[in-house]
Amino acid sequence: MTDVPPSDTSRPSEVPDEILRLRGSIDNVDAALMHLLAERFKFTRRVGELKAEAGLPAADLGREAAQIARLGAIAEGRAWTRRSRSSSASSSSARSSGSTARSRRRAPAGRPPQASTSPTSTPSPGTFSARPGTTPPAARHHPCAEPVVPFDVGARIEHNDRFSGWNYRFGSRSTSSAAGTTGSAVNPPVRRREPPGRRPTRDASPADTPTEPRSPHRGRSGGRP
Numbered sequence: 001m002t003d004v005p006p007s008d009t010s011r012p013s014e015v016p017d018e019i020l021r022l023r024g025s026i027d028n029v030d031a032a033l034m035h036l037l038a039e040r041f042k043f044t045r046r047v048g049e050l051k052a053e054a055g056l057p058a059a060d061l062g063r064e065a066a067q068i069a070r071l072g073a074i075a076e077g078r079a080w081t082r083r084s085r086s087s088s089a090s091s092s093s094a095r096s097s098g099s100t101a102r103s104r105r106r107a108p109a110g111r112p113p114q115a116s117t118s119p120t121s122t123p124s125p126g127t128f129s130a131r132p133g134t135t136p137p138a139a140r141h142h143p144c145a146e147p148v149v150p151f152d153v154g155a156r157i158e159h160n161d162r163f164s165g166w167n168y169r170f171g172s173r174s175t176s177s178a179a180g181t182t183g184s185a186v187n188p189p190v191r192r193r194e195p196p197g198r199r200p201t202r203d204a205s206p207a208d209t210p211t212e213p214r215s216p217h218r219g220r221s222g223g224r225p
């Protein structure tokens with residue numbers, strides 16, 4: 001087994017105890033995520049092998065769109081409702097691919113409808129699109145081959161994880177322009193919502209006005225973990 005460096009416990013004097021404690025938790029979560037991703041890659045690799053044996057295309061864009069819609073719903077803490085299913089269905093009405101039709105027939109009850117498989121089609125809510133100026137993943141490589149997520153569904157959630165070097169972009173709304181632009185401009189400062197009935201005070205402490213970028217680790221309200 002590979003030696004894992006211990007969690008960084010160095011303590012510059014200005015770092016409060018609570019941050020150090022939270023960093024320990026972050027390191028634990030990161031380690032768990034790495035193990036979960038390794039498990040996931042085992043499954044996707046096997047699926048890739050089975051697809052190759054069956055002569056199926058490596059990428060299934062309809063499946064990816066359904067996964068992204070589902071994960072977006074989970075990230076937002078909302079259930080996959082009949083209403084969101086039907087709005088997704090109407091957004092992807094022009095389906096012509098045989099493989100999409102096949103996967104739709106096989107789809108178990110409750111699975112969201114499949115989106116258009118055309119990489120050049122106009123992005124619609126719940127579907128994904130290649131970043132402007134990039135080659136769609138289907139034409140470039142099998143998504144199982146590299147741990148990258150080279151597509152987005154808009155800029156609702158965008159996270160550049162310095163730990164893993166990955167760029168995460170997903171959401172349930174398409175953006176009309178510059179959806180593929182990276183940088184802090186798409187990571188607005190987190191604004192904490194005041195509980196109902198409480199009026200904001202004038203002399204809010206700096207802790208009440210966090211400025212760090214939004215990440216998918218936080219809820220929609222941007223609350224701290």
Ligand SMILES: O=C(O)C(=O)C[C@]1(C(=O)O)C=C[C@@H](O)C=C1
Pocket residue numbers: 044047048058059060061063064067143144
């Ligand atoms: O479900 C599949 O068909 C897979 O190959 C797995 C997976 C994934 O990583 O989730 C990978 C590539 C596909 O385009 C869709 C999904």
